Amino acid sequence: MAASAGPADQGKPLPQAMGDVALGREVFRFETFGNEGFWTDAVRLPAGIMAARVTPMQALELGLQIDADAIDSATKARLAAELRADPSGRSSALLNDPNVTMALIKANAVIGMAPKGAKVGATCALCHAMTDASVFKSPKGGSIGSRIDGLANHSLNLGKIFATAANTRALYTVAQTQLDANHGKTLGRAPTGLTENSSEADFDAYFGNPRFYPIGMFDDTFDGNGDPMHNSPLFRQDLAAPYGSEATFTKIDDFSNLVFTTLFDQTMLTTPGGRAFVHKLAGAAGDEMIADYVKILADTGVTGYPYVRATAGGKPGTLTTPIGFRVDNRKLLALNAYLSSLPAPPGAFGDRAAVQRGRALFQSAGCTGCHNTNQGRPVPTTIHAMAQIFPGDRPVILAPRTPPLNAVQDTPGSFFDDKMAVVNASLRGEKRGVAMPLLLDLARKPVFLHDNSVPSLDALFNPSRGRLAPHPFYLTGGRQRADMAEYLRSLDTHSR
Template identity: 55%
Template sequence: MFVLKPIRDFSPLRLALVIFVLSIFWSGSACNRSAETTKVKTPHAASDGPSINENPNPHQTGNPAAGRDVFRFETFGNEGFWTDAARLPKGMLDAKFTPKQALEAGLQVDVEAIEPAMRKVMEAELKTDMSPQNAPMLNDPKAAVALINANAVVGVVPKDSNGDGKLDITAGDKVGISCTICHTITDKSVFDLPGGGSVGRRVDGPAALTLNVGKLLAMAANSRAFYPNLQQTFIGVSIGRAPSGLGPDSTEADVDAYLSNPQYYPVGTFDETQDGNGNPVKNTPLFRQDLAAPYGTAGEFSKLDDISNSSYTTNLDPTTLLTPEGRQFLEMKAGPAGKQMAGEYEKILKETGVTGYPFVRAELVGKAGDPASIVARRVDNQKLLDMNAYLDSLPAPAGAKVNEETAARGRELFRTSCTQCHNV
């Protein structure tokens, strides 16, 4: 159960953030009300959708073959954050995390990465009721470790951190997170758990809409390390799905309760903004990105490589917010309250023994707030361009089979009611 925290002491910094956040909320609401009451005078001509076949905001591209490896396995050093700060591998080991639980959490398993003997046993056990009696391997924590070491758990990437030429997260190797955790599924050729994960060949691009991100984050031994991306409370005011937010004195149990509650952190979503609001948004597909722009919750990125860089340098390692440039970025976004948020995050990391940050490998470039480097850092640009090329090349999946009469009615409704905003 989520523990409600008492209202913290009033401070001008908290008041500043509340005013800032509420002003955005109210202005957005006013905009929506205006749009709802404005009569459309010049509707678009009847059409099934945009007629353009090229991106009005084109991005540079590199080598798509190299980009596939970047998309699937590159972490740019964020294994330092996930292993040493958030301590996700430790949390998994402490919880005795099993392959069955991985599937229940919505993780995808790449069958082609599994050693043949293990694959044979897994395929047989997936045909049972998956109970400990009938599926001992699926309920064995050691099997989950073996899957991670084999790079078979999509998006959960082991790194040879100790340099011994082997991958073993129980022997000092670290675990990072790649883009595929939210943007890849499998073809479900071996197994598909309704409402959960699947086992099969990788299918890059579609959104992982059954991934329980909150549950996985809560499994980390130090989930307080995710503080900038969590719903917080300022002078008794909190914006988000939970009735009350978190603060610098919230315990690990408080944070885990918030993250584990699907009413507060819905399945298939991720909170990608460091603003103190509880704002998990749906994981998005990443196929045919040559036709997709702009990017970001507010459409603030016009180029794919820029939002990719933002994800690597903030969401997958939020400790960059405590660099001088990261602090400047927070203050640009929220004024004095941004400074306070940074101070609270620094306090949390100190209390939980996190040092040596930031962890992401990135070059100090540009200035804080620039779309190309929002915390004045950019990871290997060539790899970003290679990933651009790969994501451009991914085909859109086949459309769902629907009743033709129903589709015809929907088509007419779309043409008469929706094209004002959803057509060009």
């Protein structure tokens, strides 16, 4: 029998509509749709950066990336001279001057922080772009060089960046909360949750603690739970459907619209459509969370919201317009095209004999029951049920919901399924489970599984993790695991 090259059931094809690639690049890099109001006037991130006197070196240590091509020639020449004298940058006057940080932001040189007049917004590039580090690289992951769009920023300490803001409380809906409707229970990595009465120091302590909000992760669900997931790449998104680790969205423009209309301006959740969607997801707990959020905004003097420019219309609760708003669809489709055009990095080839042995193992050990060997082919669109990918899944029902939504549920003692407790593919009538990831750029990836729970490829396949652990597909021999790791690190879109 011929070795399998992938599962027989590849799932239903999920083609994506495409727009203009050049416009899509501008959207990815610089478009905020008005969210600069949220980040400047509500969260007050620029004010916090200035108050904390964050230097460029400290920003780089937080994993931020600096576009050298956006720096004026005189400053670039001076920086080059300082780095020639001290390649570590420790004695660089420019890299240790807090005034230079805001100058770089205003010059549009801090990737993902887009200046809009006197305000600063956030773009897709913040979490999904790197540089080639041709000018400087911080040991903690930040770099200065030419942009490389689409790469996941595995070193971005987003929690610490949030904690630097002057009003971190405005991020309440993506924090780990403790709600009366949930009888004081909290879901996340912290022992206790935040409330509407928690102080700014309490919020900073949560977001700034990497045990609660790990480096390289972003909490992209406004569910009041502490469920950050690891940043994912945004190259070759034509191969990646469905979208989100929980496979909620079949169209990437719908996923992008959700990001722009909610996550990049969480005050949009206070609109009637936002309230309706959160109620649909979380019932009384969702209602309480939004009421608490409105109180926090009032207590911290936030006015004039919501900020994002979007067209009202469509039914709240649908994937096309989850909160009844949609940003410029032409730009969303252009973003589709750009994300699909971005090339995946070449594979990392070390021991080619090990790569060949690893490929044979990939087929013989059953990996092709879920994954394809051909990485230039779209990933299978089927969703794998939680009990299949996580045999230790023993969920407790936390709240009933109206079908097709499944009940809010979670397995105590595990972070793996936290992300799917409230937001999952049951929004579109599918099962609670996980989507297949792109097996690309794995040589750069420092941790594995969306919850950061596995520290290496060797550990991923090591049976010491136990039969009930997430992704319990193991290789008993160290040599086998090393060969499999070599193979996976070698994968790119030319791999067959």
